[in-house]
Amino acid sequence: MNDEQSRDLYDRALSVMPGGVNSAVRAAIEPYPFFVRKGDGGHVIDADGNRYIDWVMGLGPLLLGHDLPESVRAGIQRNASEGPMYGAPSEIEVDLAEFVVRHVPSVEKIRFVNSGTEATTSAVRLARGYTGRNKIVVMQGGYHGAQESTLVEGDADDPAPSSAGIPQSFAEHTLPVPFNDEAAVREVFEEHGDDIAAVLTEPILGNRGIVYPEDGYHEFLREITDEHGALLIFDEVITGFRVGGLGCAQSEFGVTPDLTTFGKIVGGGFPVGAIGGRAEIIEQFAPSGPVFQAGTFSGHPVTMAAGLETLQFAAENGVYDHVNGLGEQLRSGLTEILADQAPSYTVTGTDSMFKVIFTRDGPGANSLEEQCSSGCRQRPACPRYDTCPKNGADVAAAETDRWRRIFWGQMKDQGVFLSQNQFECQFVSYAHTDEDVEKTLEAYKEAL
Ligand SMILES: Cc1ncc(COP(=O)(O)O)c(C=O)c1O
Numbered sequence: 001m002n003d004e005q006s007r008d009l010y011d012r013a014l015s016v017m018p019g020g021v022n023s024a025v026r027a028a029i030e031p032y033p034f035f036v037r038k039g040d041g042g043h044v045i046d047a048d049g050n051r052y053i054d055w056v057m058g059l060g061p062l063l064l065g066h067d068l069p070e071s072v073r074a075g076i077q078r079n080a081s082e083g084p085m086y087g088a089p090s091e092i093e094v095d096l097a098e099f100v101v102r103h104v105p106s107v108e109k110i111r112f113v114n115s116g117t118e119a120t121t122s123a124v125r126l127a128r129g130y131t132g133r134n135k136i137v138v139m140q141g142g143y144h145g146a147q148e149s150t151l152v153e154g155d156a157d158d159p160a161p162s163s164a165g166i167p168q169s170f171a172e173h174t175l176p177v178p179f180n181d182e183a184a185v186r187e188v189f190e191e192h193g194d195d196i197a198a199v200l201t202e203p204i205l206g207n208r209g210i211v212y213p214e215d216g217y218h219e220f221l222r223e224i225t226d227e228h229g230a231l232l233i234f235d236e237v238i239t240g241f242r243v244g245g246l247g248c249a250q251s252e253f254g255v256t257p258d259l260t261t262f263g264k265i266v267g268g269g270f271p272v273g274a275i276g277g278r279a280e281i282i283e284q285f286a287p288s289g290p291v292f293q294a295g296t297f298s299g300h301p302v303t304m305a306a307g308l309e310t311l312q313f314a315a316e317n318g319v320y321d322h323v324n325g326l327g328e329q330l331r332s333g334l335t336e337i338l339a340d341q342a343p344s345y346t347v348t349g350t351d352s353m354f355k356v357i358f359t360r361d362g363p364g365a366n367s368l369e370e371q372c373s374s375g376c377r378q379r380p381a382c383p384r385y386d387t388c389p390k391n392g393a394d395v396a397a398a399e400t401d402r403w404r405r406i407f408w409g410q411m412k413d414q415g416v417f418l419s420q421n422q423f424e425c426q427f428v429s430y431a432h433t434d435e436d437v438e439k440t441l442e443a444y445k446e447a448l
Helices: 004-016 024-028 070-081 091-103 116-131 182-195 217-228 245-253 301-316 319-341 392-396 400-413 434-447
Strands: 036-040 043-046 051-054 109-113 135-139 174-177 196-201 231-235 259-263 273-277 346-348 353-357
Touching: 051 434, 070 301, 091 109, 091 245, 091 273, 091 301, 109 116, 116 135, 116 196, 116 231, 116 259, 116 273, 135 182, 174 182, 182 196, 182 217, 196 217, 217 231, 245 301, 301 319, 319 346, 319 353, 319 434, 400 434
Parallel strands: 135 174, 135 196, 196 231, 231 259
Antiparallel strands: 036 043, 043 051, 109 273, 259 273, 346 353
């Protein structure tokens, strides 16, 4: 596979951009990332003309793939050519807000911002402002963007910044606990209950492999936060409008958080974030309340149009049936391949998300009949239950180097673009086809 153009572009980029990229994870590909020239349906074509089946899909926003339907294109072009922005409100912001309020159970009011990071930063500030408390409980290995309150590692007794540039005094207000561990959450509430403003979690860990919640875990979080007067925040930047269709993951799990953060799909491929929730809480944002929040580009008309037209298209065209059906085919196909070739590995994901975690231990090839057939569901009756990843640390303990340094390149050489490491999840789009799934499964068979 020729990659001269990508290499030259990376060489140029290294001279003018830190690490040659504008977002850290893009440089995880070694020795250098391929540069994308353009998208085409469910595929991307790189600067050297190589074509790949694209399961990265912009790291999640592209529910419809790279070829936008006419209605989405028209909405974007109309709003781009008529302004493109004003520093004053426009109708399209109200239209998208009404759509989200209509479909997402927890959202009575919403504030649009420009990224998932901005959404979680504002949600944390809002939770602190609303409750008058300081501490935030987060899940180890969960990701909530590049923000000070959540770039924290360690455990609740000894939290520390996970990035240079963050004061220890910030990290002290963050309490990391393992996902799926009720006892750890109980413990932090026992110790700090009066000062916990919120529990912030992805409904499904989507940035540390894909880890599904154990049955009852979200109900437990709902109860314990209610009991202690803390808020429950679901970070649905990944799962929003992907898992559970237009009702998002919260509708799938039947648990209603106080606040929800959005990003990715709700902007239809343009920069976006949003914080939705109970009206009484969202009203605490300026100008109706005392929690400052503002942004020059917030509610940008082009983004709002792309988001609204994307979601409307999804509502009217069976998009979720298509992407979830292909997701199911991928996960069940992978389950069969692994049973044969790598029985210790775990297939994870749900709806249109999928991943293979290179877990080191499994139950043994001849006891796999009763296993989850389409992605790990944390079922106690599954023979994998004792060895499947239950939290971020379990995923990190899998064969992360083999995944990134060997397996990823073998898939790329066969024309399949997977996310850059074992941690980021992969996405099916409306543009993907049965043929893409078949070719991808063949490539897995070859590479594993
Ligand atoms: C769950 C979650 N929250 C927040 C973010 C941050 O979003 P953004 O990259 O748009 O700032 C991400 C990004 O992938 C995410 O996956």
